[in-house]
Amino acid sequence: MRTLTTSQAMNEALREEMRRDPSVYVVGLGLYPSTGDSATNGLVEEFGESRIRSAPMSETVIAGSAVGAALAGLRPVAELHLADFAFNALDEILSKAGKWRYMHGANGAMKLPIVFLQGIGGYVAAGAEHSQSPLALYWHSPGLKIAVPTTPYDAKGLLKTAVRDDNPVVFFTHKLGDSGPVPEDEYLIPFGVAEIRRAGADATVVATSYMVTLTLQAAQNLEGQGVDVEVIDPRTLEPLDIETIVDSVHKTGRLVVVDEDTERCGVAAEIGAQVMERAFPALRAPVGRVANPNLPIPYSPPLEEAVLPSVAKIEAAIRATLT
């Protein structure tokens, strides 16, 4: 099977969906002229400047106009580039996209089919305002769906599902990117179905995006030491496939959640709480969390490494559940 980068896989997803449905369009900064490996590379040549809409420098306009166009019946894809920048459009994403259908009592069968593309993640020496992964912020707020693909395969299949969903989807991809096999034939990946990245019997680790890559390395290291780790990638946080996680915990009795976001009120806290509500008797050790210890992400690589999750930190957290 051919190998694609995450951006190439997303590019294919957008191209296929835009060919299939004339109501799909993309709005964002600097969508053309294309400069290489991006999700929107080359799309303007096929779909024109009206549907590949280069926006003024305003996340407010990018996200807010997507909401307005969705209310009027289109299916916008809002390219916000970095999650850090999308903070400029929180009213539009959290309150308008997330809450308008509910607040207006679904008047006129109101729907908001929008995809908000956001890049996340550190490990690139970019500093506190270019390195964030605010998954929990969006998960905390009602009305959104949240996709966090790890592989190019998942990125393509989930993005096609996101575009066809009648609800707003915040779609996070890690700025480190990835490459991997992607089939030529069309496929979609449903939301709310976790992928077991590695089967194991001793401990369950839940991770998303680049944290899956780090966790798989940690699991491989531990395998040599006789520890058999199961790695679960939920792929979407909303909806969350909690059943697969709970089933795994019933098997292993141990849970660690790895999250690149800040720890406090974070993804790990939420998944940990849900597992404790559903499977407390199965737990043989406290739930472990590996996340940013509530600090802005610093620039210098040794400092960044001190703050963000690492293979060593994940190994240590898994070991702590086994002692």
Place this chain on the structure above:
Amino acid sequence: MKPTPAEQLELYTLMVRSRVFEETAGALVVSGEIPGSWLSGIGQEGTLGAIHQLRPDDYLTYTHRGAYGFIGRGSDPKLLLAELLGKRTGYSRGKGGRHIADLEHGILGKSGTIGGHAPLAVGVATAIQIRGGDQVVMSIFGEGTSNRGTTHSSMNAAAVWGLPVVWVCENNGYMGNVPAPMYTAVMDIADMAVGYDMPGEVVDGNDVLAVHEAAEEAIARARAGQGPSLLELKTYRMRPFGETSTDLRDPAEATAWRAKDPIRRFRSALIESGVLTDGATVAISEAATAEMETARSYARDSSFPAPSDAFEDLYA
């Protein structure tokens, strides 16, 4: 083009219906039957001169103030009052209160944040442009909202993309009890149009025919694909900020503006030109009163939502 006598009568009737609706809603706030608030647009009904000209397939985004957007577009006062009373039969099934969408009439919802609707108007106009229609979006905002970055970003985007947006600023001179010079650098909001390369025009907002004339031009421009315009309607809120708010504005100023009440002015002009008779005036008012009493009864008689309804409507 001046509206025909029949159109003028229709416009006058809308203004009266809007005002009686607002008086009805205001009384229900004071009586406590509306559990939330109502922000009255009484005195600002001249804006109907612009709203009235929209086609049924056009769109409107509105501010936190006034009922004329709904009345002008043909919304049902029964469902409006039911919503304000928190009833299940309301436009938002009791979940929105003043946050009302009437998609059937091109009213796409109410932003809880002041100015939050401006980028949405850009998006609706984007949809029109991508589809290739000649509809327009009228986006109404207040002079206080002109302070918001959302407003400026949206005006810039609408101009850059050549979108069919008619920006209508109702300048009533106050943000709550704070006078405009304390928060806005220019006293004519229309001047801001220069920064976004679009026409900007100051209009006497209490002269409904002047509003009509200015809006006609702006709408025609938008329909013809010539891009956005900004109209500034100089007006005055004849009620406090909210129905139970304390009004700290100068009473003499309020009295002077009351003499310029847009409904009273239009009525005098219509009677003078023979379009309206004293008898017809009374009949229009009585019909509006009867309509809003019926709407109030409907709202009162409607059921509250069941607690389980709180768990519906989040996802499509």
